[in-house]
Amino acid sequence: MAEDFKVTPWEVTGDIDYDVLMKRFGTTPIDEAMIKRIAKYGEVHPMLRRGIFYSHRDLGWLLDEYDKGNRFYLYTGRGPSGNTHLGHMMPWIFNKWVQDTFKVKMIFQMTDDEKFLFKDLTLHDTRDMAYENALDFVALGFDPDNTKIIVDTENIDRLYPIALRVAKKVTFSTAKDVFGFEGSSNIGKIFFTTLESAPAFLPSEIEGRPTPVVVPCGIDQDPHFRVTRDVAPGLGYPKPSMLYCKMCPSLNGGDKMSSSDEMATIYTTDTPKQVKKKVGRAFTGGCVSVEEQREKGGNPEVCAVFKYNYYLFEHDDAKLNEMAEKCRNGEILCGECKVALTSKINVFLEAHQAKREEAKEIVQKMAFDGFKW
Amino acid sequence: MAEDFKVTPWEVTGDIDYDVLMKRFGTTPIDEAMIKRIAKYGEVHPMLRRGIFYSHRDLGWLLDEYDKGNRFYLYTGRGPSGNTHLGHMMPWIFNKWVQDTFKVKMIFQMTDDEKFLFKDLTLHDTRDMAYENALDFVALGFDPDNTKIIVDTENIDRLYPIALRVAKKVTFSTAKDVFGFEGSSNIGKIFFTTLESAPAFLPSEIEGRPTPVVVPCGIDQDPHFRVTRDVAPGLGYPKPSMLYCKMCPSLNGGDKMSSSDEMATIYTTDTPKQVKKKVGRAFTGGCVSVEEQREKGGNPEVCAVFKYNYYLFEHDDAKLNEMAEKCRNGEILCGECKVALTSKINVFLEAHQAKREEAKEIVQKMAFDGFKW
Numbered sequence: 217m218a219e220d221f222k223v224t225p226w227e228v229t230g231d232i233d234y235d236v237l238m239k240r241f242g243t244t245p246i247d248e249a250m251i252k253r254i255a256k257y258g259e260v261h262p263m264l265r266r267g268i269f270y271s272h273r274d275l276g277w278l279l280d281e282y283d284k285g286n287r288f289y290l291y292t293g294r295g296p297s298g299n300t301h302l303g304h305m306m307p308w309i310f311n312k313w314v315q316d317t318f319k320v321k322m323i324f325q326m327t328d329d330e331k332f333l334f335k336d337l338t339l340h341d342t343r344d345m346a347y348e349n350a351l352d353f354v355a356l357g358f359d360p361d362n363t364k365i366i367v368d369t370e371n372i373d374r375l376y377p378i379a380l381r382v383a384k385k386v387t388f389s390t391a392k393d394v395f396g397f398e399g400s401s402n403i404g405k406i407f408f409t410t411l412e413s414a415p416a417f418l419p420s421e422i423e424g425r426p427t428p429v430v431v432p433c434g435i436d437q438d439p440h441f442r443v444t445r446d447v448a449p450g451l452g453y454p455k456p457s458m459l460y461c462k463m464c465p466s467l468n469g470g471d472k473m474s475s476s477d478e479m480a481t482i483y484t485t486d487t488p489k490q491v492k493k494k495v496g497r498a499f500t501g502g503c504v505s506v507e508e509q510r511e512k513g514g515n516p517e518v519c520a521v522f523k524y525n526y527y528l529f530e531h532d533d534a535k536l537n538e539m540a541e542k543c544r545n546g547e548i549l550c551g552e553c554k555v556a557l558t559s560k561i562n563v564f565l566e567a568h569q570a571k572r573e574e575a576k577e578i579v580q581k582m583a584f585d586g587f588k589w
Numbered sequence: 590m591a592e593d594f595k596v597t598p599w600e601v602t603g604d605i606d607y608d609v610l611m612k613r614f615g616t617t618p619i620d621e622a623m624i625k626r627i628a629k630y631g632e633v634h635p636m637l638r639r640g641i642f643y644s645h646r647d648l649g650w651l652l653d654e655y656d657k658g659n660r661f662y663l664y665t666g667r668g669p670s671g672n673t674h675l676g677h678m679m680p681w682i683f684n685k686w687v688q689d690t691f692k693v694k695m696i697f698q699m700t701d702d703e704k705f706l707f708k709d710l711t712l713h714d715t716r717d718m719a720y721e722n723a724l725d726f727v728a729l730g731f732d733p734d735n736t737k738i739i740v741d742t743e744n745i746d747r748l749y750p751i752a753l754r755v756a757k758k759v760t761f762s763t764a765k766d767v768f769g770f771e772g773s774s775n776i777g778k779i780f781f782t783t784l785e786s787a788p789a790f791l792p793s794e795i796e797g798r799p800t801p802v803v804v805p806c807g808i809d810q811d812p813h814f815r816v817t818r819d820v821a822p823g824l825g826y827p828k829p830s831m832l833y834c835k836m837c838p839s840l841n842g843g844d845k846m847s848s849s850d851e852m853a854t855i856y857t858t859d860t861p862k863q864v865k866k867k868v869g870r871a872f873t874g875g876c877v878s879v880e881e882q883r884e885k886g887g888n889p890e891v892c893a894v895f896k897y898n899y900y901l902f903e904h905d906d907a908k909l910n911e912m913a914e915k916c917r918n919g920e921i922l923c924g925e926c927k928v929a930l931t932s933k934i935n936v937f938l939e940a941h942q943a944k945r946e947e948a949k950e951i952v953q954k955m956a957f958d959g960f961k962w
Contacts, residue, residue, distance in 0.1 A: 329749075329753055333756065333757055339754070369749060369750055370746075372745050372749045373746045376702075376742060376745045380702055380705055380742075380777055381712070383777030383780070384705065384706055384777055385775070387775055388771070388772050388773070388775075388776055388779060389772035389773065391776050398761070399760060399761050400760050400762065401760065401761050402758070402759060403764050403779050403782075404757055404780065404783070406761060406776050406780065407756070407777065407779065410776065410777070
């Protein structure tokens with residue numbers, strides 16, 4: 217049953233076995249030796265220590281180049297199909313850490329074309345969402361002098377010539393094998409992967425020399441980057457290195473926070489009351505009665521509230537372990553954990569929402585080629 | 590054997606039966622009634638009278654709209670894969686007549702992306718060729734105030750949002766059926782048709798209201814426009830009307846002038862000496878000996894030299910008929926016809942080459958959205 221799940225850029229179903237997925241995709245685990253190496257550059261981010269960013273491609277090569285003075289670009293993105301939730305923010309938070317630690321330039325891509333092609337949305341919808349999502353990205357404090365936001369339909373003049381060169385090297389058979397397209401797939405979907413490849417090669421175009429790139433993102437994006445990496449040498453670009461994270465879990469206990477279950481999803485614009493209500497309904501590892509839980513203890517392994525601390529809200533390992541221990545011993549009850557998490561999320565969101573307002577002033581500065589929102 | 594030919598936007602093989610092709614594509618003949626109607630707007634162009642522009646889609650509707658005051662745009666284009674030859678110029682000459690007769694705006698598209706994707710050429714190659722080809726187009730004297738040249742990679746910002754909307758409505762199965770793509774086709778080829786659709790809808794975008802468009806072009810382009818017309822209503826645009834011409838014959842007697850046989854192809858930059866040499870080698874309908882021809886006469890039906898007069902260089906029907914008659918009677922010999930045609934072509938090219946030089950000053954003014962060459 218471990219194989220009974222599906223992870224593509226557009227669909228995640230079933231219980232994901234991340235080790236099986238890594239083998240399926242052929243990516244490399246981020247092991248202790250790699251984490252030790254990363255520690256030389258700065259304090260290791262909890263998402264690395266905790267195996268949330270857990271797999272990579274050619275990360276060692278990227279660091280070798282960095283050590284030689286060949287500074288990389290960061291590249292990640294977002295498909296703007298709705299409001300930003302914490303699951304979207306998770307890899308961005310990690311990207312911010314990479315930018316701060318390595319002092320590197322960053323490209324953030326908004327694939328408004330993708331979401332138009334794959335969802336029942338207009339280009340107007342996806343453009344508006346790109347703006348709203350960008351505010352959340354900017355609010356995380358990326359360096360405005362070294363970060364550029366690309367919106368596909370706005371910056372297509374820069375992306376299209378690269379996308380064409382990628383397209384010429386990818387056959388329909390390959391796209392079909394990698395993404396599972398069918399006869400009924402629209403021809404925009406089939407071409408789209410070239411637009412996700414393009415920003416990986418843009419730094420080499422900007423710098424006028426082969427420039428390393430690392431893409432920290434959800435492992436569901438690996439199909440795109442398998443294609444990107446396959447075509448890179450033939451186009452004279454370095455293969456982008458990859459840093460893959462697991463999906464941010466849902467409050468309902470599922471593997472992926474998703475807008476398809478709004479009550480199990482914390483949006484960046486949620487009010488304290490909404491957060492309280494959503495966390496209050498979260499799936500936990502508790503027992504049916506207080507008495508039973510006091511006696512038998514809870515199970516943090518399956519608890520969405522614990523996972524939120526693990527993934528995002530408790531960076532202190534000692535405190536996290538204590539939390540798990542107390543749960544297992546029956547010393548704390550689900551209600552207490554929910555109150556504590558609600559408070560942490562609301563503290564985070566209050567500050568984020570203020571920065572999100574400030575972002576409205578900054579976002580234009582980050583627009584690639586100075587496009588107008 | 591009438592079916593033993595193939596006409597696609599990228600390949601023309603076998604002896605084309607244009608009546609069969611019209612039935613195969615489902616287009617409508619331009620009949621006497623239609624030519625009479627066109628005569629109301631001005632002198633009917635020889636290419637219409639002589640059945641070179643011989644088939645259409647919704648031309649009656651276009652004229653109805655014109656009569657109501659709903660002026661159409663002209664749209665045609667060129668895939669810049671090499672130097673311009675007379676076969677490319679033929680439909681442009683007709684477009685110029687349409688612009689002059691109906692006093693309408695025109696969009697001319699350079700599909701440099703297409704030629705990159707379908708040929709062994711770089712984007713740099715196809716861009717350079719787009720410029721060279723544009724000089725020939727401009728030299729024909731299109732109204733600089735009402736004519737805009739689009740180069741796909743330069744004006745992709747305007748075309749891409751329309752192309753995406755087209756792409757969302759075209760499945761791979763449709764593209765495969767219409768164009769014959771295979772698993773080995775690159776994914777750029779599969780997407781490309783959306784870029785040829787986009788300029789048909791651009792006038793409606795520019796004018797802010799549904800705007801009729803007519804596309805006079807080779808009938809080999811019909812597959813693209815079947816797709817374009819199929820998706821138009823769903824996108825809120827009028828279906829473009831079509832005016833289709835036969836392929837310009839080759840000097841070697843074949844159905845299509847093509848750069849694959851350079852000696853049978855007159856380029857716009859050819860010298861008088863080159864033209865003389867090429868016409869001198871042309872396939873004719875003559876007999877093996879002068880004596881035999883004087884006695885039996887020649888066959889203008891199969892003669893490339895006669896066809897060049899018919900298609901391009903003798904607008905006077907009486908003179909053309911006299912030419913055919915004298916050939917059949919053995920009154921004139923192939924050598925004489927060749928000398929006469931060489932002279933006509935060289936007179937045309939001398940003037941054209943001068944206007945082509947002047948075009949270097951004008952072409953920038955016609956660049957859509959003011960891109961730089």
